Amino acid sequence: DAGVIQSPRHEVTEMGQEVTLRCKPISGHNSLFWYRQTMMRGLELLIYFNNNVPIDDSGMPEDRFSAKMPNASFSTLKIQPSEPRDSAVYFCASSLYTSGSGKTQYFGPGTRLLVL
Amino acid sequence: DQQVKQNSPSLSVQEGRISILNCDYTNSMFDYFLWYKKYPAEGPTFLISISSIKDKNEDGRFTVFLNKSAKHLSLHIVPSQPGDSAVYFCAASINTNAGKSTFGDGTTLTVKP
Numbered sequence: 001d002a003g004v005i006q007s008p009r010h011e012v013t014e015m016g017q018e019v020t021l022r023c024k025p026i027s028g029h030n031s032l033f034w035y036r037q038t039m040m041r042g043l044e045l046l047i048y049f050n051n052n053v054p055i056d057d058s059g060m061p062e063d064r065f066s067a068k069m070p071n072a073s074f075s076t077l078k079i080q081p082s083e084p085r086d087s088a089v090y091f092c093a094s095s096l097y098t099s100g101s102g103k104t105q106y107f108g109p110g111t112r113l114l115v116l
Numbered sequence: 117d118q119q120v121k122q123n124s125p126s127l128s129v130q131e132g133r134i135s136i137l138n139c140d141y142t143n144s145m146f147d148y149f150l151w152y153k154k155y156p157a158e159g160p161t162f163l164i165s166i167s168s169i170k171d172k173n174e175d176g177r178f179t180v181f182l183n184k185s186a187k188h189l190s191l192h193i194v195p196s197q198p199g200d201s202a203v204y205f206c207a208a209s210i211n212t213n214a215g216k217s218t219f220g221d222g223t224t225l226t227v228k229p
Contacts, residue, residue, distance in 0.1 A: 004159070031215040042221035043160075043205065056216065091159050097215035103148050105217060107159030 004108035006092050012114045018080040021111045024073055025094030033105060034067055034077050035091040043091075049075065050097060082115045089113070119143045120208050122220035130228050135193040137223050139206030142187065146208040150217060151180060151191050154203040163204070164191070196227045 005024040013019055025032050033048040047057040049069045057067070064083070069075040079086055089112050093105040121140045129135045139149075147168040152160035166173040166180045166189070173180050179192045193200055203224050207217040 033216070043219045045216065045219075048216055050215070093159070095215045103209045103215050103217060104150065104162045104165065105160075105215065107152075107161065109157075109159050 004092055004094050004106055006090075006108035006111050008111060009109060010112045010114075012116065013082055014116050015083055016081045017115075018078065019082045019086075019113060019115075021077040021079075021090050021092075021113070023075045023077070023092030023108060025075070025092070026096075026106055027073065029094035029096045029106070030072070031095045031097040031105075032069060032075050033093040033095075034075070035093065035107075036088045037091060037110070038088045046077070082113075084115045087113055087115050117142070118221075119146075120206055120218045120220040122204075122206055122223045124223050125221070126224040126226070128226045128228065129196050131198055132195045135191075135196045135200065135225055135227065137191040137193075137204050137206075137225065139189045139191075139220055140187060141189075141208050143208070143210075143218075144187070145210045146218075147211050148209045149180070149182060149189050150207045150209070151178075152205040152207060152219075153200075154205065154222070160205055193225075196225075198227050198229050201225055201227050 007022045031050050034046040037043045046059045047067045052069045067077045089110045091110045093107040095105045150165040151163040153163045154160040164178050182189045203222045205222045206220040209217040
């Protein structure tokens, strides 16, 4: 298996522009997570889906952030409009969750976002 | 309120010696704990885990100990190797939370040759 795939790997954009990050989870996994990593705040969970349904989006910083999972093999995280403070590494992770097991998450390589 | 804490931002040990990384948690509902390792420019990778019904789990050079009464877990690496140099994240989860884990801030381990 190719693992979790994220694109782009690097993104440089100007303040005010829309940014879309993409994630393809491991085939067969039913949970998907979006994280943001910064020096100041560490690894933060932004939102997670179970069976394509958003379960908890309490970590999404504000309305400028939105995430979708239209099917089991694809998810997007969108920032509109982007701001310099959004600069971070964004990770997508997936897992095969079943009650009582399957809590190991498999992370993608991350997207390094720089907003100028 | 940070529910999972790794109080040591960094740790340096000599090759061949033991590395001990510590993690404390506050939520008594957590019943599954994991350690992840992260190299620069890569995503975290799963290392080892432990269920709350156990107090020790071993996998090769890596052993995780869980002290539920103290809400404390530790990761032991014996012997430490230079390739173990990475950031180590502690994570905790609740069985019914669809796999959601709460992560600590990480500890940077440096193993010197």
